[in-house]
Amino acid sequence: MNSKKRQFAFSLIICIALATYSMTGSAPSLAASAPTYRTVTDMAGRQVRLKGNIKRIVLLRGRDVYEVSALIGGQIPTEVVGWGSEIQKSDNDAYDAYCRRYPSLKRIPLISDGNGADASCAEQLVTLKPDLVIADIFMIKRGYASVATFEKMGLPLFFVDESSDPLVSPQQSLLALGNALGETGRAEQIVGYVNKRYQQINNRIAKLSGPEPSIYLESGSTGFRTYGNAYNSSYSLGKLLAHVRVSNISANMPASMVSVSPEFVLKSNPDIIVVTGANWQMPGAIHLGYSANAADVQASLAAYAQRPGWQTLKAARSKRMYTFFQGFSMHIFAYIAYEELAKAAYPNNFRDIDPEADFKKFHQLFLPVSYSGAWTAQIK
């Protein structure tokens, strides 16, 4: 009996407590804490179901930190819970710059970038309990098995497309990402700014006439001793060349990226030579980025000008040799490369355009990290 009485008293207390709880207006807050979901479309055309309030973001491609930080700014250190280790391999200057700005980023896990059906990466991702995993569409295009693994594990995978066409894909991706992150207004503001820059350049290009200057553009990752890849018109920087009214000497190559013969460059004798730079490890490469300095950039460009036979080329003789950051090709600020190319091709028509200053301005307007270093240059 005593036991039954005790049970009855306990049940009564619980009921009263619940009734009081509901009457004091706590019930609505209970309902609010249950996650709400919405469906957004990513750049692969997939319908992705995401939490309404995203608090834990993983950047499978660490370099997307530029875009995400442009959208969420100071929330980066609290919301980004993991990033792809490839940022250290491909853009270490950015890794250092962001870690300097937000020291806590050094403590978040660097995850494998999913360059394979990497079980440990999937496991690591799951333990991070992400609300959003941002990946690049190249993982689908190259048939990475890890995509299926991540999807099977229910990870909220959202694909962006940063490099298919530097003229349009970064803007489309930023809008999609803005939608996913609930930052549509901010995304539209940035994309509007970027498109306006393109429009300004294109308006001037449209008025140009006369012969198109010939250009040789090389990815400088190999350093000056070995010829790096050149682009045809179908991919990445080759698409910028196709729109900026120049005659790309490797435009008709059968592969999107291919190392052309040194003889071919000598024979073509281009009016302009561009060799891209980054924080690459290969000796003789041009270091561009947050920690680069202009004097070293000049020395590296001068080494390129001393390649066998290059002293006789028009571009070297007339000092129309340029460099810009390779990473421009895969980010929302690809217009900086476009400006640099337009200025290289038509210096008189774009005299007032200063790509380096424009990149500084982009930092001031949209990025939480400060501009520093060197990102573009012409040989002196």
Add this chain to the structure above:
Amino acid sequence: MSVQALPRSKDQTKDKHYAKAAGVYRSIVLRKAGWLALGALLLVLLFLLNIAIGPASLSLHTVIDALFYPHKCDSQSVLIVHQMRLPIAVMAVVVGGSLAVAGLEMQTLLDNPLASPFTLGISSAASFGASLAIVVGISLLPHVSPPLVVSGSAFVFAVGCCLVIAIISSVKRGSAHSIILAGIAMVFLFDAAAAMLKYVAKDDQLAAITSWAFGTLENAEFSQVEVIAAILAFSLFFLIANSWKLTGVSLGDDKARSLGINVQKLKFETLIVVSLLTAISVSFVGIIGFVGLVAPHVARKLVGDDQRYLIPATCLWGAVLLSAASILSKIVITGVVIPIGIMTSLIGVPFLFALIVKKN
């Protein structure tokens, strides 16, 4: 009389037989010499063609002027011919010859027609050495020319791999099975180590490792050519001097021993020579496959198993194959030189198929 006449008639018959045999032998020797001469002629033609062809589309007249009368030519044509085409053409000859001879002797040592210079893991070891230099070595040795660091590291690991195998071979008294098994172990070891390096390599380093492994003559320099040529000359001297013994070994170890050949010593020395030849080639130009497998078979078909002819014929046909591949790599896509390591297989496979079909 009849007693005296009989031996005389026997002698006469013997002489006749000797004369006939000598005639047959002479014709065989002549035929073999003919194939050698043809190989040499073909090599000269392909060598010249390799210098004449290139993306700059220089006329034959300009190429000849640039070669022999540089003062008559513009500086760019001279530069193209002398600094770009000539080192590549000579490199194709010496590397083709080296890899082919190395392949031949590897087939002889291992008594296996499928053996090549890379059977014992030399390419894997060199790849690992080059990768190690690209990922770590270059930054550790900032005052040494980077290409030298890469080639040096590839060479050291290739030779190291060979030494391990040579020691195992010595312990196991030259047993082909032991050598092959040790080689397979080396392939796995260095491939795994190289894969680990690739995993941690940065993007541009990864691209450099991949590009090295393709094998290319594009970065050829005369200083490298001189080193390879010197080692090839020494190797040819050693191998031709031992050609009788090597022919004996190709009959089988037991038969060779019954002929008084110190098989173990010969195999050890030949393995060292072959390793040096392969290691030096691979460290300068990367992995160029198939020449070392196919050229010995082509040469064997033409001049037989006698190593006195087989060694020079293999060297010539190796050089011919690689020169042909070099030309093809320049003309497939205008303006692009496809890595020659890709072209050798494309050229070599039809050769091999033709041989297989003919043999059947």
